[in-house]
Amino acid sequence: MKILLIHQNFPGQYKHLAPALVERGHQVVALTCKVKTPQTWKGVQILPYEIRGASTPGVHPWLADFETKILRATSCYRGALTLREQGFVPDVICAHHGWGESMFLKDVWPEPRLGLYCELYHLTATPFLNFDPEFPSKNPQGDVLRIRMKNLNNRLHEEIMDAGISPTRFQASTFPAHWQDRITVAHDGIDTETVRPNPAARLEVGDGKVLTREDEVITFINRNLEPYRGYHVFMRALPEILKRRPKAHVVLLGGDEVSYGAKPPKGQTWKQIFIDEVRGRIPTPHWKRVHFLGRVPYDRFLSMMQVSRAHVYLTYPFVLSWSLLEAMSAQCAILASGTAPVREVMEEDETGWMVDFFDRDALVERLCALLDDAATRERLGANARAFVQQNYDLRTVCLPQHLDWVTRLGTLEPRPVRD
Known part of the structure; x- marks a missing residue:
């Protein structure tokens, strides 16, 4: 088959699928605004398109998001x-x-048959809107309308989508019922051969300090440190964690920008806002055991997972982070929020422990209990890795699912464009 891939940040979710399609003998072309000149990557012909036009000054704020998508759509x-x-x-x-x-x-x-990566449909019902009472909507009625407008892109694509694929059942379930019979649930996959335990792992955290499996290391990861991923909850628990665990080192990974949700007040970052909130309650000797690594290369991220004694993962009801499944594959003992995306991939006291997203005291208590119980950590970590190998392994489970999905997509009767 001749296969065209579209992704503004190619390869994105097609990192493994695109080369695998080439290996199967398909002609694979990618069209993206990420590159300026044609190039070849792992047998994939990558061609550029240029984004033309600019956002209209003063456009209605509910239309600003859709206008950006129209600019990309017309350029592509x-x-x-x-x-x-x-x-x-x-x-x-x-x-x-x-x-x-x-x-x-x-x-x-x-x-051609059009297959879409169905990441999320924006919903206005609880708990999708106003899940966190600390950050309530400033205009609840208006936000319902704004979010409905945000789905214009989804709705227009639904008319022409021949099939969809979604990485989790939770994410697929956000789409309207009349979509779901066309959506296959198949995760992008975890390379469990690469993401595995390493007793000899070492992580440099600055000032010559190197952490190993011999250290008590607590890890926390966001793409960007922000409330959607529970950064504020974790930071507020930090003074008590450091007090209760005098030998622990806390390692946080993530950028200073915003991936999801509201932006911080102008001129500030969520990272610094919550550092400032708790810093006065953390003595300087304790603070020296807190290490912000920012964004790091993948091999350093992997080392972080491999030295972790306990990994904390918190999230709103939203897209599941790859980092949770990667932590499980690395055989981490995990304490996570019991929100819907997490419950899909974790079972309480089988592959990890869970707490209420907002219960800071429970977070501290259960984290300390986990750090004190080596046998439980070993059992949870081993079970977590086995679960990921069985259900989310890239080569034996997920990539074959995606390849089969593309093959089936090619057999469908194409849906026509509607006026």
């Missing part, structure tokens, strides 16, 4: 027209439609 459309003029007609198009790029591709090629 022009790139697709050029590709068609060169004689390329795909059999299958796979796209992460979250940025709008694939909105008009069936107007270029009506016959």
Whole structure:
């Protein structure tokens, strides 16, 4: 087959799928705004398209998000027209439609089957809106309307989607019922051969300090340190954790920006806001045992997981972080929030422990109990790794599922564009 991949940050979720499709003998082309010139990567022909246009000053705020997606969609459309003029007609198009790029591709090629990466449908009901009472909506009624507008991109894509794929049941369940019979649940996969325990792991944390498995290391990871992933809850527990665990080192990984949710007050970062809130309750000798690593290369992230004695993962009801499954694959003993995305992949006292997202006292108590119980940590970690190997392994489970999905996609009757 001729397969076209669309992702604004290619390869993104197609990191493993794209080369595997090439290995199966398919012609794979990727269209992306990430590159400026044509190039080849692992047998994939990567072609650029240029984003043209700019956001309209003063546009209604509920339209600003959709206007950005329209700009990407029309730009990608022009790139697709050029590709068609060169004689390329795909059999299958796979796209992460979250940025709008694939909105008009069936107007270029009506016959190819369109498969979408269905990451999330935005919902207004509890607990999706106003889950965290500390950050209530400033305009509850208006936010319902704003979020409904945010789904315009999803809705327009639903009309032309021949099939979808979603990494978790929780994420798939956010989409309306009339989508779900077209959505396959298959995770992107965890490379369990790479993400595995390493008794000899070492992690440099600055000032010449190196942590190993001999140290009591507590780890916490966000892409960006922010409330959606429970950073504020963890930081508020930190003074008591450091007091109760005088030998513990706490290692936090994550950037200073915002991936999800509201932005912090102008000129501030969520990271610094909560450091400032708790710093006065943490003596300087204790604070020296707290290590913010920022964003790090993957090998350093892996070392962090491998030296971890207890890993804390907190999240709103939202997209599940890869880092949780990777921590499980690394055989970490995990304490996580008992929110819906977590409950899908963890079982209490079988593959980890869970606490209420907002219960800071329970977080401290259960974390200390976990650190005091080596046998339980060993059992939970071993079970967690076995669970990921059985259900989320890249090569034996997830990649075959994705390849089968693409094959089935190619057999479907294409849905036409509707006026």
